[in-house]
Amino acid sequence: MTSRKPGTVVERKDRDGYEARVTLPDGRRPTKYVRTKKQGWDWVSRTLADAQRGTLVIDDRRKTDDYLADWLNGRMGIKSNSLYNYRLCISYVLPHVGNTRLCDLKPPQIKRSFAELAQSRSAETVNLTHRILKSALEDAVDDEILSRNPMRRMKAPNRGIGRRRAMTLEECRAVIQASEDTRWHTLFLLMATSGLRIGECLGLRWSDVDLDSGELRVQTQAQRIHGEKGVHLVDVKTASSRRPIILPPVTRRVLRQHKATQGKEKLKCPPEQWRGQNLVFCSRFGVIYYRSAVDVVFKRIATSVGIEDVTPHTFRHTVSTLLQNTGNPVTVAQSLLGHSRPSMTLDVYSHTTRDALERAADTLESLFGEKEEPLTTDTD
Numbered sequence: 001m002t003s004r005k006p007g008t009v010v011e012r013k014d015r016d017g018y019e020a021r022v023t024l025p026d027g028r029r030p031t032k033y034v035r036t037k038k039q040g041w042d043w044v045s046r047t048l049a050d051a052q053r054g055t056l057v058i059d060d061r062r063k064t065d066d067y068l069a070d071w072l073n074g075r076m077g078i079k080s081n082s083l084y085n086y087r088l089c090i091s092y093v094l095p096h097v098g099n100t101r102l103c104d105l106k107p108p109q110i111k112r113s114f115a116e117l118a119q120s121r122s123a124e125t126v127n128l129t130h131r132i133l134k135s136a137l138e139d140a141v142d143d144e145i146l147s148r149n150p151m152r153r154m155k156a157p158n159r160g161i162g163r164r165r166a167m168t169l170e171e172c173r174a175v176i177q178a179s180e181d182t183r184w185h186t187l188f189l190l191m192a193t194s195g196l197r198i199g200e201c202l203g204l205r206w207s208d209v210d211l212d213s214g215e216l217r218v219q220t221q222a223q224r225i226h227g228e229k230g231v232h233l234v235d236v237k238t239a240s241s242r243r244p245i246i247l248p249p250v251t252r253r254v255l256r257q258h259k260a261t262q263g264k265e266k267l268k269c270p271p272e273q274w275r276g277q278n279l280v281f282c283s284r285f286g287v288i289y290y291r292s293a294v295d296v297v298f299k300r301i302a303t304s305v306g307i308e309d310v311t312p313h314t315f316r317h318t319v320s321t322l323l324q325n326t327g328n329p330v331t332v333a334q335s336l337l338g339h340s341r342p343s344m345t346l347d348v349y350s351h352t353t354r355d356a357l358e359r360a361a362d363t364l365e366s367l368f369g370e371k372e373e374p375l376t377t378d379t380d
Contacts, residue, residue, distance in 0.1 A: 006022060006023050006044070006048060007020065007021065007022040007023065007041070007044035007047075007048065008020070008021050008022075008044075009021075009034075009037050009040035009041055009044065011037075012033070016035070017033055017034060017035050018033070018034050018035070018036065018037050018039075018040045019031060019032075019033055019040075020032045020033075020034055020039075020040035020041070020043050020044055021044075022043075022044045022047045022048060024047075024048075024051050025051065028144065030047065050103075050147070051147060053148075061101070062101065062102050062103075062145075063098065063099060063100065063101055063102065064094075064097050064098050064099075064100050064101070064102050064105055065094050065098030065099065067102050067136075067140060067145065068090050068094070068098070068136055071136045071139060071140075072086060072087055072090060079234075080225055080228075081223070081224075081225060085128070086132055089125070089128055089129040089132045089133075090129075090132065090133070090136075092117055092121060092125070092129050093113055093114075093117065093129055093133055096109075096112070096113030096116060096117070097109065097110065097113055102140065102145065102146065103146070105137075105150050106150055107150050107151070107153070107154060110133075110150060110151060110154065111154070114126060114129075114130060114157060117129065118157065123157060123158060126157050127156050127157050127158070130151075130154075130156045130157055131156055133151065134149070134151040134154070134156070137149045137150065137151055138151075138152075165309055165310065165314060165317065166314065166317040166318045166320075166321040167307065167310060167314055167315075167317075167318045169322060171305075171307050171310075172192050172315070172318050174305040174307065175188060175192075175298075175301055175302055175305060175307065176188050176189050176192055178301050178304055178305050179301050182297070182301070184294070184297050184298075184301075185254070186254050186255060186257075186258040186281075187201055187281050187294070188298070188301075188312075188315070189250070189251055189254050190247075190251055190255070191312060191315040191316075192315050192318065192319065193247065193248050193250070193251045193319075194216065194245050194247065194251070194319070195245075195315070195316050195319035195320065195337045196218065196245070196316075197221070197313070197316065198291050198294055198312050198313065199221035199222050199223055199291065200218050200220075200221045200236065200241075201280075201281060202221070202222035202231070202279075202281055202288060202289050202291065202294070203220040203221040203222040203223075203233050203234075203279075203288075204216070204218075204220075204279065204280040204281065205220065205277070205278045205279055205280065206259065206278050206279075206280055207278060208220075208280075209255065209280065211252055211255060211256055211259075214246050214247045214248075214249070214252050215244055215245070215246055215247075216244070216245045216246075216247055217242075217243075217244050217245075218236060218241060218242060218243050218244075218245065219235065219236060219242055220233045220234065220235055220236065221233070221234060221235075221236050222288055222289070222291070224290075224291075230288075231288045231289070231290055231291075233277065233288070255280075258280075259280075262282075265284050266286065268284075269284060269285055269286070273285055274286045275287045294312055295311060295312060298310075298311065298312045299311070316337060319337070320337060
């Protein structure tokens with residue numbers, strides 16, 4: 001029995017020219033209209049060769065920027081801030097690959113593009129852009145626009161985050177003490193004793209806090225939303241972020257005082273001016289705080305006690321470090337900080353102090369060090 005030919009070129013009946021058609025290994029049968037029979041067979045040969053190499057794209061006129069625009073418009077179920085970041089990252093790479101036909105996009109060009117991008121953008125931005133573009137091209141394969149993802153074997157560049165600075169216990173106490181006469185004292189103490197993110201603190205409601213049992217439940221966060229005014233309360237992003245926290249007695253006491261003070265402020269505020277959402281931290285009119293306001297105040301207070309290169313987020317690093325350097329398992333810090341993996345707690349948020357290193361050296365010395373023989377006096 002004669003096997004079926006993988007391609008055909010037949011003369012068109014409705015107009016001049018030929019119809020070339022090829023049968024691909026996956027069953028697809030793309031068609032192309034050409035002027036001559038030779039052009040038709042040339043196209044059949046190229047199409048089969050591209051299919052074998054995994055570089056076949058059916059619509060070979062489509063440029064990468066057109067595909068990426070359609071891909072972005074088709075993102076469903078993504079929060080507006082995330083979609084904004086997608087568009088921003090794609091805009092960084094478009095000058096390098098946008099004018100290239102999708103079928104002509106090759107690994108060397110993409111690698112050069114990211115090498116150039118790394119000259120003007122942070123390592124974390126380059127890493128995110130790499131992951132987004134790779135995902136977009138993988139979707140092109142799933143949609144049978146591309147036969148093979150040219151980034152399939154390419155590893156994302158290192159994020160370059162590394163380990164960040166943590167405050168010492170003395171520095172942490174100094175910042176909290178310096179804030180005692182401000183309305184930010186309770187916020188800073190809570191961050192120092194819970195490891196909460198700034199957005200989680202600013203999105204905290206009194207209904208999430210049980211001052212009797214000391215349990216706090218993280219459920220919402222304060223967030224700016226691209227294209228919208230103000231700060232909004234939104235659900236926390238992940239299941240690991242939605243977590244319970246047990247507050248130490250000192251934090252419970254200060255929170256009770258803070259709640260009483262807030263109640264007095266509400267009574268003084270004209271009812272028509274109160275904008276309260278039952279927030280634990282808000283202005284005298286009940287308005288949710290911008291994160292930038294916290295950043296400014298924290299920097300001023302930290303600088304006043306001689307502490308530099310820290311932000312409110314440093315409290316999270318400090319909490320993780322203090323817990324682990326005092327013998328708490330990494331899984332405890334992971335749960336408190338709301339990380340999905342213990343490795344993130346270790347890689348980014350843990351900082352070994354000199355005291356801890358010296359204690360470790362003492363332990364090893366006790367295990368492996370040579371015991372000195374006691375001096376004896378010869379009485380003979």
